[in-house]
Amino acid sequence: MSTSLSVLADALLLQGGYNAALVAIGAALLGIAAGAGGTFLFLRKRALVSDAIAHATLPGVGLAFLAMVAFGLDGRSLIGLIAGSALSAAAGLFAVEWITRRTRLAEDTAIGAVLSVFFGFGIVLLTVIQTQSQGRQAGLEGFLLGSTAGMLFQDAVVIAVGGVLAIAALVALRRPMTMVAFDPGFAAATGVNTGRVDMAMMMLVLAVTVTGLKIVGLVLIVALLIIPAVAARLWSERTDRVILAAGAIGGVSGYLGAAISAAAPGLPTGPIIVLVSFALFLGSLLFAPQRGVLAAAIRHRSFQLRLHRRQGLLSLARSEPIFDPLTLRVLQREGLIRTDRVATEDGRAAAARALRDERRFEIAREIHRDDPFAHRYDGLTPIEDVMTPDEIAEIDRLVNRPLSVGAPA
Amino acid sequence: MSRIVTPPALGLVATREAEAEARAEAGRAALALREITVSYGESPAVFSVDATFPRDSLVAIVGPNGAGKSTLLKAALGIVPRLSGTVTVFGMPLERARDRIAYVPQRASVDWDFPTRVIDVVMMGLYRELGLLGLVRASHRERARACLARVGMADFAERQIGQLSGGQQQRVFLARALAQGADLYLLDEPFAGVDAATEKAIIDVLKELKAEARTVVCVHHDLATVTDYFDRVLLINTRKVAEGPVATTFTGANLQATYGGRLASAHIDQLKLAD
Numbered sequence: 001m002s003t004s005l006s007v008l009a010d011a012l013l014l015q016g017g018y019n020a021a022l023v024a025i026g027a028a029l030l031g032i033a034a035g036a037g038g039t040f041l042f043l044r045k046r047a048l049v050s051d052a053i054a055h056a057t058l059p060g061v062g063l064a065f066l067a068m069v070a071f072g073l074d075g076r077s078l079i080g081l082i083a084g085s086a087l088s089a090a091a092g093l094f095a096v097e098w099i100t101r102r103t104r105l106a107e108d109t110a111i112g113a114v115l116s117v118f119f120g121f122g123i124v125l126l127t128v129i130q131t132q133s134q135g136r137q138a139g140l141e142g143f144l145l146g147s148t149a150g151m152l153f154q155d156a157v158v159i160a161v162g163g164v165l166a167i168a169a170l171v172a173l174r175r176p177m178t179m180v181a182f183d184p185g186f187a188a189a190t191g192v193n194t195g196r197v198d199m200a201m202m203m204l205v206l207a208v209t210v211t212g213l214k215i216v217g218l219v220l221i222v223a224l225l226i227i228p229a230v231a232a233r234l235w236s237e238r239t240d241r242v243i244l245a246a247g248a249i250g251g252v253s254g255y256l257g258a259a260i261s262a263a264a265p266g267l268p269t270g271p272i273i274v275l276v277s278f279a280l281f282l283g284s285l286l287f288a289p290q291r292g293v294l295a296a297a298i299r300h301r302s303f304q305l306r307l308h309r310r311q312g313l314l315s316l317a318r319s320e321p322i323f324d325p326l327t328l329r330v331l332q333r334e335g336l337i338r339t340d341r342v343a344t345e346d347g348r349a350a351a352a353r354a355l356r357d358e359r360r361f362e363i364a365r366e367i368h369r370d371d372p373f374a375h376r377y378d379g380l381t382p383i384e385d386v387m388t389p390d391e392i393a394e395i396d397r398l399v400n401r402p403l404s405v406g407a408p409a
Numbered sequence: 410m411s412r413i414v415t416p417p418a419l420g421l422v423a424t425r426e427a428e429a430e431a432r433a434e435a436g437r438a439a440l441a442l443r444e445i446t447v448s449y450g451e452s453p454a455v456f457s458v459d460a461t462f463p464r465d466s467l468v469a470i471v472g473p474n475g476a477g478k479s480t481l482l483k484a485a486l487g488i489v490p491r492l493s494g495t496v497t498v499f500g501m502p503l504e505r506a507r508d509r510i511a512y513v514p515q516r517a518s519v520d521w522d523f524p525t526r527v528i529d530v531v532m533m534g535l536y537r538e539l540g541l542l543g544l545v546r547a548s549h550r551e552r553a554r555a556c557l558a559r560v561g562m563a564d565f566a567e568r569q570i571g572q573l574s575g576g577q578q579q580r581v582f583l584a585r586a587l588a589q590g591a592d593l594y595l596l597d598e599p600f601a602g603v604d605a606a607t608e609k610a611i612i613d614v615l616k617e618l619k620a621e622a623r624t625v626v627c628v629h630h631d632l633a634t635v636t637d638y639f640d641r642v643l644l645i646n647t648r649k650v651a652e653g654p655v656a657t658t659f660t661g662a663n664l665q666a667t668y669g670g671r672l673a674s675a676h677i678d679q680l681k682l683a684d
Contacts, residue, residue, distance in 0.1 A: 043523065043524075171542075172541050172542065173541070175536045175539065175541060176536075176541070178533075179533055179536055181523075182519060182520075182523050182525060182530075182533070183514060183518070183519045183533070185483070185488050185512070185514040185518055186512055186514055186533065186585070188486065188487065188488040189486040189487075189488055189510065189512035189514075189595075190507065190512075190536065190537045190589070191504070191507040191537060233524060236524060237524050237525070237526060237569040237571075238524060238525060238526055238529065239523075239524055239525050239529065242524045367604050367605065368574065368575075368604060370602065371574055371575045371576075371602065371604075373573070373574035373575060374574075376572075376574070384564075386574070387574075388561045388562055388564070388565070388577065388580075388606070388610075389561065389564075390561045390606050390609075390610055391561075391576070391604065391606040391607070393606070394604075394605055394606035394609075395606075
C-alpha cells in the first residue's frame with residue numbers, strides 16, 4: 001500500500017520517469033484544450049455532437065491499422081491511427097450535419113443514428129483485427145477507454161503538440177466563437193461567416209477528440225469536453241473566465257488522471273480522468289460563490305432577512321405594531337429601532353424611504369406586468385439596483401401625490 | 410441620298426436610362442434594396458421587394474405579423490440567404506460596407522442566461538474593429554462605457570445580463586450597435602415590450618443619430634407612434650405596398666392595403682394619419 005502511494009506521489013511530482021512525466025504533461029495540455037474548447041460547444045448548445053464525433057473515430061482506428069499493416073508499417077503508429085480516426089470522425093460529423101439539414105430528422109436523432117452505426121462498424125473491425133493472428137495488434141482496445149500503459153515517448157509528444165495547437169486555435173478564434181454562441185444574427189451582420197465559425201469549432205473539437213483518444217478513450221472523451229465547462233459555468237458570469245476555469249479544470253483532471261493511472265497501471269486512464277473531473281464538478285456545485293448550493297442557501301437566508309427588514313420598515317412607516325421576533329431582531333441589529341420598539345431617527349428615515357420605494361415599485365409592477373423581470377420589483381432590492389435613473393424619474397412622474405419624505409404616513 | 414432614320418426611342422433605351430437613374434439613386438441612398446426575395450420553401454416570406462432608404466432619414470418598416478419585416482432586414486444584412494436581389498449600402502455592395510452598418514436584433518433572439526456582463530456585450534460591437542487578436546485597450550473600454558451611458562445604463566456595466574429587465578436588455582443591444590460607430594442602423598422591433606422610459610431613451614438616441622446625419626431603419630409594430638417617431642415609412646406585406654415620407658405615405662388607404670381586413674377601420678380612424 002505504502003509503495004503504491006509513493007508511486008502515486010512520484011507520478012504526481014513528475015518523478016515517475018521521463019515518459020510518465022511527459023504523458024502527464026500531455027494529458028494536462030489535452031485537458032486544457034478539451035475544457036476550453038468544450039466550453040464553446042456547451043455555450044453553443046451542441047455538446048452532444050461531440051459524442052457522435054468521438055464514437056465515429058473507431059472505424060478510422062481499425063481501418064488505419066489495417067492499412068498500415070498492409071503497407072508493411074507499424075500498425076500501432078499513433079500518428080497514423082489519429083489520421084485515420086480524424087477522417088472517419090469527419091465523415092460522422094458530416095453525416096450528422098447532412099441528416100439534420102437535408103432531412104426532416106432532428107439533430108438528436110441524427111446523433112443517435114451516426115453514433116451507433118459508426119461505433120458498431122468500428123467494433124466489428126476491431127474484432128476482425130483481434131482474431132487475425134498478427135501478434136502486434138495489441139493496444140487497439142486501449143482506444144475505447146484510454147490507457148497510458150506502454151505509451152511511447154513520441155506518442156506523448158504527439159499528444160502534447162496536439163494540445164498546444166488546439167489551445168492556440170482557441171485563442172485565435174475566441175472572439176468569433178463567443179459572438180456566434182451568444183448572438184449568431186449579430187455576428188453574421190458584422191460580417192462573420194457563422195457557418196464557417198461553427199465548422200471551425202467542430203473541427204477543433206474533432207482535433208481534441210482524436211488527439212485524446214489514446215489517453216482518455218473514445219467512450220469517455222465527451223465527458224472531458226463537457227464536465228469542465230459545466231463546472232466552470234458555476235464559477236463565473238463572464239465568458240472569458242468560464243473558458244479559463246474550464247481549461248484549468250480540464251488540465252487538472254488530465255494531469256491527475258494520467259498520474260494516477262501511471263501509478264496503478266491496471267486502471268484505464270479515461271475513467272480516472274472523468275472521475276477526477278467529476279469530483280471537481282461536485283466541489284464546484286457545492287461551493288461556487290454565486291450558483292453553488294451553499295451560496296444559494298446563504299442567499300435564501302439573506303432574502304428572508306431582507307423580507308423581514310422591509311416588512312418591519314413598512315410597519316414603522318404606517319405606525320403599525322411589530323410582533324414578529326425575527327423582524328424586531330433585524331431592525332434592532334441595524335439600529336433602526338430601540339429596545340422599546342420605538343423607531344430611531346435612522347429608522348424613521350429608512351421607513352420613509354421604504355414607503356416611497358414601495359409606491360414606486362407598485363407602479364413599476366403595473367407598468368411591467370407582462371415582463372418576467374417584474375418579480376424583481378418586490379422592494380427587497382434597492383430601487384437603484386434594478387432601475388436606471390431615467391426609469392425612476394419616469395415612475396416618480398407617475399406617483400401623482402407629492403412625495404412625503406421624512407415623516408411616516 | 411437616303412435620310413438617316415433615327416430609330417424610335419425604344420423601350421430598351423428608356424429602360425437603360427431608367428436603370429442608370431435607379432443606379433445613381435441607389436448610390437446616393439444609405440441603403441437600396443432591389444428585387445429582394447427570400448423563401449425557404451415555395452411560399453416566399455419576402456417577394457421581390459424594392460426599397461430605397463435615403464441618407465439622414467429615420468424610417469419605419471411597418472406591416473402585419475408574418476409580413477416579412479424582420480426577414481427583409483435580415484436579408485439586407487445577409488443573415489438569411491436571398492433567392493434574388495441586390496443590396497447596395499452607400500453605393501457599395503454589402504460586403505464592402507459592413508463597417509458602416511450596425512444591427513440590433515430582436516431581444517428574444519438570444520439566451521439571456523449566457524455567462525456575460527453588460528459591458529462584454531457592448532464590447533462585441535468592437536470585435537470587428539479589434540480583429541481576431543487585437544488587444545482591448547482602455548480607449549476601447551471607455552468607448553463601450555460611453556455608449557452605455559448614452560442609453561442611460563452606465564451604472565449597469567458590470568451586471569450579468571440575466572439580471573436586466575426587458576427594456577434594459579434592449580438598451581444594451583442599442584449600446585452595442587452604437588459601439589459599432591456605423592452610419593446606417595438597422596433595428597428589429599426596438600420598442601417591442603419595453604417600458605415607457607426605455608421607449609423614450611431609445612427614440613431620443615435614434616433622433617440624435619439622425620441629427621448626426623446617420624440613417625436609422627426600424628422594424629416597427631406600433632402604428633400609433635409612426636407619425637411622431639419617423640419621417641419615412643415602408644409598408645410591406647410580403648410584397649411592398651408603399652414607401653415614402655410619412656406625411657404622404659402613412660395614409661388610411663395604404664394601411665388598409667397593407668393590413669387588409671386585419672386592421673379594423675375604427676382602429677385606423679384613431680391613428681394620427683397623414684391625410
